[in-house]
Amino acid sequence: MERFEYANPTSRKEAISLLAAEWGQTEVLAGGTDLVSCMKDFACTPKRVVSLKRISDLRGIRSSGKELRIGSMTTIRELLEDQHVKQGYPALIQSAEYIRSEQLRNMGTIGGELLQRPRCWYFRLGYGLLAQYNGKSLVPDGDNRYHAILGNSGPAYFVSPSMMAPILIAMGAQVRLEGPGGAREITVEKLYRTPAQPDEREHTLHPNEILTEIIVPRQEGARSAVYEVRQKEALDWPLTAAAVVLKMNGDTVSHARVVLGHVAPVPWPSPEAEQTLEGKTVSEDVAEAAGKAAVSKATPLSMNGYKVQLARVAVKRAIMQAAQGGA
Amino acid sequence: MKQKKEKLLSGKKEADGLTRRDFLKGAGVAVSGSILVGEAQAEANPAEGSAQVQGPGEVPVTxxxxxxxRRLNLEPRVTLLDALRDRLDLTGAKKVCDRATCGACTMLMxxxxxYGCTVLAIEAQGHEVTTIEHFSKGGKLHPMMSxxxxxxxxxxxxxxxxxVMACIAFLKTHPNPTMEEVEKGLGGNLCRCGTYWGIRHAVLDAAKAMSAEAEGGLIHG
Amino acid sequence: MANCKYEWPAAGDRRLIGKSISRIDGPAKSSGRAKYSLDINLPGMLFAKSVNCPYAHVRIKSIDTSAAEKMPGVKAVRVIMGVGKEVQWAGDQVAAVSAVSEEIAEDAARAVKVEYEQLPFLVNEADFDKDKTAGRTRQAAELKVGDPDKAFSDPDVVTHEGHYGIPVITHCCLEPHGHVTEWMGPQSLRTFSSTQGVSAMPAQFAEALNIPANNVQTICRYIGGGFGSKFQMDAWGLASAQMAKDAGKPVKYLLERAEELETAGCRPSGFARVKVGAKKDGTLVAWESDCWGTGGPTPSGVLPIPYVLDIPNRIRRHTFILANIGPARAWRAPNHPQAALLTMTPIDDLAAKLNMDPLQLLMKNADLASEGRGKVYREELQKVAEMSEWSKYWHPRGDKTPGHIKRGLGVSIHTWGGRGHAGNCLVTIQPDGSVTAELGSQDLGTGTRTVIAIVAAETLGLPVEAIRVKIGDSHYPFDGPSGGSTTVGGVSASTRRAAVDARDQLFAAVAPGLGVPADQLEAVDGKIQAKGDASKSLTWKQACRKLGVKTVQAHGKNPGQCMLGSSGVGGAMVADVSVDTETGLVKINRMAVAQDCGLIIDMKTAESQCYGAMIMGICYSLFEEKIMDNITGRMLNPNMEFYKLAGIGDIGELKVHMMTGPGYDERGVIGLGEPPVISPGAAISNAVANAIGVRVPTLPVTPEKVLAALAKGGMA
Known part of the structure; x- marks a missing residue:
């Protein structure tokens, strides 16, 4: 780990003022499990680390009739224990429960979960987010067994690591971002982007902005579920994941949101799967068709063809779980 | 007394961050990184107040x-695990993956x-840190250890x-766990020799022993 | 063996041997008080970090350490691989620095500038044709018995041909390799080494440093895993001692996790094209294999296939692949897990082709095992069939139950030597009654300390707690390194001999006072008494007090008089798995092993070896692989996130049965660390094939490979 300055502001405003206007200079420290690891790998080398831990109003969950507001510094453990979340947003609980480490749940925050850096091994070994080596990406001809099968026309091939973003996107959640120019709210979907240049990040946060809140609209009459295909019961990364929110009109799906995780550089909404579901009564066959639709545009790399099948199954199983009452 | 010293230091900072950093850097070299520092520096550590930019050289950490x-002089980049192991000789928590994966450094905050490996020591200030050493104080083993x-x-x-630390913590939230809960709840720790079979049974047994003892009023906390 | 004074007590006389006894260092470990080499902190100690080469194969053009040397807090810098030296694998240590803190040492290591000349490399060896093109193949000797060609051409012989493999994995010791070194004088060194060979370590340091071996003391009270990879001083050990000398301060130099996985040892891979033939009744008659694998840049690991079963007509050819990966080191049961996989999976496929139950096929062919161990294998197969409910759950290949979850069972057998190594034990009985057993041995977590205590306590009629076991220090009597399951046989025999002689000296001292001839005394239940006459007795303390100012000391050696141990064990293992055919995920339902290892000293730690071995086996069967990158030549998963190990929820239900009693106990003590880790790969692979109806030809059995096998369909 390189040396850095450490700042622990007590207000958002202060925190923002301590952040640099360009990437690479400063990093925001939330739970630390990812940033500290990243710094140990020299994949991140900030000159200053700005901790958000002392900003007390970034922590906590508030529920109103129409929405849930989760402070970005709320830990995964706090989320799991929150009665409002348990009652109104069980798929969020399901998603958090896939983080199979009590230690990570205690340390990790929801903001950090959404903004953790990709696990691409080339990135972690120091070849940059775009895995550049001698001017080209290492991924297409390298070991890409865990890399993207969608949205992978280059130059980015990593997969978005967030385990909670897909369900939040499916639920129509927004994030509140605060910077020197004030606050803005965007959908969680819009928080992510596929970088095209080595100096770009995989999200749309500005370097001197902080994520302060996640706002989840009330999920009235919705059935939702998350399904991860993962090798281990113990702490592990999913090979693929799917999050599904179904709004029902009697037995018929009136509106569907299907978002895949760990398949693309961003959480991957699938309008193809959604269209397959809408207006239908969910059955094994319909779910299967939606799964197929979700991967119809997949372009697997040399070693990750199996992920197409896994994504298809994850979507199908998430739909079936949701239809059968959900998480 | 304490307030006064704090003010002195933060005053320095407000006047000129560089000066303050140089001061700390000098102090750091003098104590060569691992020795307890004097009262004055240690108590200057802010618990409240406005944002301070500290480091990158050594700063007082309590x-x-x-x-x-325990008062130390540490660079902000020093992890809690390294501070405990290298500076305080508390070596019960182990450094293994060093990347928040294996659980060998599990401690309580x-x-x-x-995972102590990814907590910055400077961030552990204001929290109660409990390491494995605490649970066999006086030579008596915690029921989980037994x-x-x-x-x-x-x-x-x-x-x-x-x-052991993960299991002790697990029982705090699952005083009467099922085998399935044990299998799901301890996924944040890895073993290479393959001791999970024994651990599963140890946790279930310790739960029984602890609830029996708790009924007898022998265990607190 | 009869009438030898050292022989093991008869079954009815054993109070402790064979019982389930908790390890004596358990409290120190579970409380975190046990100090491993990584935990040693000495006054003024410096921390060392490596400069690691990021390339797989390069020549060093220049090294500039000047910037590092100038950094405040840096006290020593050493070049390990000088200019002109060839680096053979990524991550190798080119230089090292020592500084007052870990952080400064790391900064300094990064400030060392090295220029490299790139050389061609090979890091993935599974494709034999590519290996050949790259000129990386080296032929090993061929082994031929009988006439395989003729046997295969017999029209009554059914043959199966297939391709199988098991990749390079690493040891992933949780405590990394390394040492803390401290100069006690100009020619005198003390090392705290994470080593499997305490007694052998001083000579390595002494030779490298040109000091007398007797001036080097190595201490290793606890070691956080070795598995065969920790016998050497290694380049980092020497650099540590050199920097300690340069700086005049102790130096702690243990590896970081990434370099531990990249450079501190690998288990060689094994890939093979196999042809195996049997008569229609399942009698194995012919074998042919072309095998290749790598253990790094030098030849290593001819796999003993066909394994266990000496098929009468057989030929094997082996080719070493020289690859630029961290070097081969013994990995628990060297070469056997690979050999078991490459033998037991094709035989399982042949059984399927013959429409035979593979367990029955192994039963039928068990007499092909050497040393007449067929009967033992049949007993073990029978036992493990019961434990796993084989007759209830096994089915012909391919689970026909509807749905995407398919269950299957697989079996494998294994063997190992495990004869006790040479060594010494010194037992001391003090006039106050205290007893110590000293050996320059080490406890890898197998229970060595406990075994020594049990043997001494049994012999002296004392409780286990009465024995103070002193190991983990080269100042104690020389003992063998702990490798190849040789420790338990070695230390139990030397301790037995020492304890018997010490006891007899004590008998001689108290005999006159008791008015009983010394050879008519016995030590039981904390007393020295006349055999068959408890009225003539002294408590242990009273007896020892009769020594006056004398201390009883006795040396025991192994080998020595009386057959206290032997060699050659076997075991049979069954895996029971469920496979999700939609995702390719494999879940372990149950594993069971029936294992023999002669006379068992401590049932509890013996069973632990089996439980642990099955879990380690699950890890390498489903998860582990040293993933190497063809373009950069680097290991892509030098961490514990993607070098995956099973967690507590990934192991299913485990059953262990130790074969004991007549036919086993009289063989004396035989080692156990290696054997049960051999079969899991084959058993799990066979179980998967039984479940889904097709072979996944290589380990680890990942979702990707299961889906590929299913897509291909039919028998591999």
Whole structure:
């Protein structure tokens, strides 16, 4: 780990003022499990680390009739224990429960979960987010067994690591971002982007902005579920994941949101799967068709063809779980 | 007294961050990184107040470890695990993956298990840190430790302290766990020798022993 | 063996041997008080970090350490691989620095500038044709018995041909390799080494440093895993001692996790094209294999296939692949897990082709095992069939139950030597009654300390707690390194001999006072008494007090008089798995092993070896692989996130049965660390094939490979 300055502001405003206007200079420290690891790998080398831990109003969950507001510094453990979340947003609980480490749940925050850096091994070994080596990406001809099968026309091939973003996107959640120019709210979907240049990040946060809140609209009459295909019961990364929110009109799906995780550089909404579901009564066959639709545009790399099948199954199983009452 | 010193230091900072950093850097070299620092510096550590930019050189860090106050001079990049192991000779928590994966460094912060390898020591200030050493104070083994011995839930023993800590914490939230809960709830720790079979049974047994003892009023907390 | 004074007590006389006894260092470990080499902190100690080469194969053009040397807090810098030296694998240590803190040492290591000349490399060896093109193949000797060609051409012989493999994995010791070194004088060194060979370590340091070996003391009270990879001083050990000398301060130099996985040892891979033939009744008659694998840049690991079963007509050819990966080191049961996989999976496929139950096929062919161990294998197969409910759950290949979860069972057998190594034990009985057993041995977590205590306590009629076991220090009597399951046989025999002699000296001292001839005394239940006459007795303390100012000391050696141990064990293992055919995920339902290892000293730690071995086996069967990158030549998963190990929820239900009693106990003590880790790969692979109806030809059995096998369909 390189040396850095450490700042622990007590207000958002202060925190923002301590952040640099360009990437690479400063990093925001939330739970630390990812940033500290990243710094140990020299994949991140900030000159200053700005901790958000002392900003007390970034922590906590508030529920109103129409929405849930989760402070970005709320830990995964706090989320799991929150009665409002348990009652109104069980798929969020399901998603958090896939983080199979009590230690990570205690340390990790929801903001950090959404903004953790990709696990691409080339990135972690120091070849940059775009895995550049001698001017080209290492991924297409390298070991890409865990890399993207969608949205992978280059130059980015990593997969978005967030385990909670897909369900939040499916639920129509927004994030509140605060910077020197004030606050803005965007959908969680819009928080992510596929970088095209080595100096770009995989999200749309500005370097001197902080994520302060996640706002989840009330999920009235919705059935939702998350399904991860993962090798281990113990702490592990999913090979693929799917999050599904179904709004029902009697037995018929009136509106569907299907978002895949760990398949693309961003959480991957699938309008193809959604269209397959809408207006239908969910059955094994319909779910299967939606799964197929979700991967119809997949372009697997040399070693990750199996992920197409896994994504298809994850979507199908998430739909079936949701239809059968959900998480 | 304390307030006064704090003011002095933060005053320096406000006047000129560089000066303050140089001051700390000098102090750091003088104590060569690992020795307890004097009262004045240690107490200058801010618990409240406006944002300070500290480091990158050594700064005073005050930790609460196993109920004791420990004062150190550390660079902000020093992890809690390294501070405990390298500076305070508390080596029960082990450094293995060093990337928040294996659980060998599991310790408690405010009674909750965390990976010490990815907590910055400077961030542990203001929290109660509890390490494995705390649970055998006076030579008496915690019931979880005894259960590990009884069920031979250890071989080389290098993952063991972290596992014991994770298990102690687990029972705080699951006082009467099922086997399934044990299998799901302890996924944040890894063992290489393959002691999970013993650990599963040790946890179930310790839960019984602890609830029996708790009924008898022998265990507190 | 009869009438030898050292022989093991008869079954009815054993109070402790064979019982389930908790390890005596359990409290120290579970409380975190046990100090491993990584935990040693000495006054003024410096921390060392490596400069690691990021390339797989390069020549060093220049090294500039000047910037590092100038950094405040840096006290020593050493070049390990000088200019002109060839680096053979990524991550190798080119230089090292020592500084007052870990952080400064790391900064300094990064400030060392090295220029490299790139050389061609090979890091993935599974494709034999590519290996050949790259000129990386080296032929090993061929082994031929009988006439395989003729046997295969017999029209009554059914043959199966297939391709199988098992990749390079690493040891992933949780405590990394390394040492803390401290100069006690100009020619005198003390090392705290994470080593499997305490007694052998001083000579390595002494030779490298040109000091007398007797001036080197190595201490290793606890070691956080070795598995065969920790016998050497290694380049980092020497650099540590050199920097300690340069700086005049102790130096702690243990590896970081990434370099531990990249450079501190690998288990060689094994890939093979196999042809195996049997008569229609399942009698194995012919074998042919072309095998290749790598253990790094030098030849290593001819796999003993066909394994266990000496098929009468057989030929094997082996080719070493020289690859630029961290070097081969013994990995628990060297070469056997690979050999078991490459033998037991094709035989399982042949059984399927013959429509035979593979367990029955192994039963039928068990007499092909050497040393007449067929009967033992049949007993073990029978036992493990019961434990796993084989007759209830096994089915012909391909689970026909509807749905995407398919269950299957697989079996494998294994063997190992495990004869006790040479060594010494010194037992001391003090006039106050205290007893110590000293050996320059080490406890890898197998229970060595406990075994020594049990043997001494049994012999002296004392409780286990009465024995103070002193191991882990080269100042104690020389003992063998702990490798190849040789420790338990070695230390139990030397301790037995020492304890018997010490006891007899004590008998001689108290005999006159008791008015009983010394050879008519016995030590039981904390007393020295006349055999068959408890009225003539002294408590242990009283007896020892009769020594006056004398201390009883006795040396025991192994080998020595009386057959206290032997060699050659076997075991049979069954895996029971469920496979999700939609995702390719494999879940372990149950594993069971029936294992023999002669006379068992401590049932509890013996069973732990089996439980642990099955879990380690699950890890390498489903998860582990040293993933190497063809373009950069680097290991892509030098961490514990993607170098995956099973967690507590990934192991299913485990059953262990130790074969004991008549036919086993009289063989004396035989080692156990290696054997049960051999079969899991084959058993799990066979179980998967039984479940889904097709072979996944290589380990680890990942979702990707299961889906590929299913897509291909039919028998591999």
């Amino acid at each position: 930790l609460r470890v196993n109920g004791e106050t 405010d009674d909750r298990p965390v 259960a590990f011995v009884e069920h031979d839930a250890q071989q080389c023993g290098f993952c063991t302290p972290g596992f």
